[in-house]
Amino acid sequence: HSALTQPASVSGSPGQSITISCSGTSTDIGAYNYVSWYQQHPGKVPKLMVYHVSNRPSGISNRFSGSKSGNTASLTISGLQADDEADYYCSSHTGGGAYVFGTGTEVTVL
Amino acid sequence: QVQLVQSGAEVREPGASVKVSCKASEDTFDSHFMHWVREAPGQGLEWMGVVNPSGGTAGYAQKFRGRVTMTRDTSTRTLYLEVSSLRSEDTAVYYCARDSSSGWFSVDVWGKGTTVIVSS
Numbered sequence: 001h002s003a004l005t006q007p008a009s010v011s012g013s014p015g016q017s018i019t020i021s022c023s024g025t026s027t028d029i030g031a032y033n034y035v036s037w038y039q040q041h042p043g044k045v046p047k048l049m050v051y052h053v054s055n056r057p058s059g060i061s062n063r064f065s066g067s068k069s070g071n072t073a074s075l076t077i078s079g080l081q082a083d084d085e086a087d088y089y090c091s092s093h094t095g096g097g098a099y100v101f102g103t104g105t106e107v108t109v110l
Numbered sequence: 111q112v113q114l115v116q117s118g119a120e121v122r123e124p125g126a127s128v129k130v131s132c133k134a135s136e137d138t139f140d141s142h143f144m145h146w147v148r149e150a151p152g153q154g155l156e157w158m159g160v161v162n163p164s165g166g167t168a169g170y171a172q173k174f175r176g177r178v179t180m181t182r183d184t185s186t187r188t189l190y191l192e193v194s195s196l197r198s199e200d201t202a203v204y205y206c207a208r209d210s211s212s213g214w215f216s217v218d219v220w221g222k223g224t225t226v227i228v229s230s
Contacts, residue, residue: 003154036214036215038217040155045221045222045223048210048218051214055216057210057218089154089155091155091157093214097160097169098171098172099145099215101154101157103154
């Protein structure tokens with residue numbers, strides 16, 4: 001499986017909402033409701049923000065929301081804050097117990 | 111919360127092998143899937159494979175089959191990743207990661223990473 005396709009960068013002003021897309025195929029995103037989103041600040045380990053398409057782990061702000069339509073998943077960050085500036089990666093189950101990450105998106109808070 | 115402590119940085123020549131370890135602070139391998147993920151310099155995250163809690167069998171990304179081996183020792187609560195026939199493109203930070211009880215790659219605990227440098 002090739003990496004899922006994400007925009008290289010997305011930016012927004014504080015308080016605004018942004019959406020990061022994650023494009024896959026009918027054999028990964030389109031086939032399973034097992035899409036996760038990870039946030040990674042520079043030099044840090046990834047942090048789970050959304051799992052199973054739209055579920056938030058305990059402690060994750062409701063400003064982060066996930067969705068899926070067909071072969072594309074999305075992560076929306078509302079009320080953008082300075083600390084949201086980071087890299088974001090989607091991932092999806094691809095069948096047979098395997099997974100694939102997206103290409104990653106750098107979020108900039110203007 | 112369980113902690114995953116990884117082994118220190120390694121430097122290897124091309125063609126050599128490397129074995130990275132990941133020790134858990136409490137019993138977790140029998141109840142959680144354990145993944146290995148790597149991040150090459152300036153690149154994104156790459157899923158390498160997973161160790162099943164039932165029996166410790168491993169599944170690998172197609173790219174790594176035949177060159178990567180993931181094992182565990184439940185008596186010492188240690189997970190291992192061995193990569194053979196190393197090439198420069200294998201230079202990366204290697205992370206072990208625990209799937210949450212929700213499963214399906216909803217990772218809730220990460221090791222701090224092990225840097226592997228492949229250079230002659």
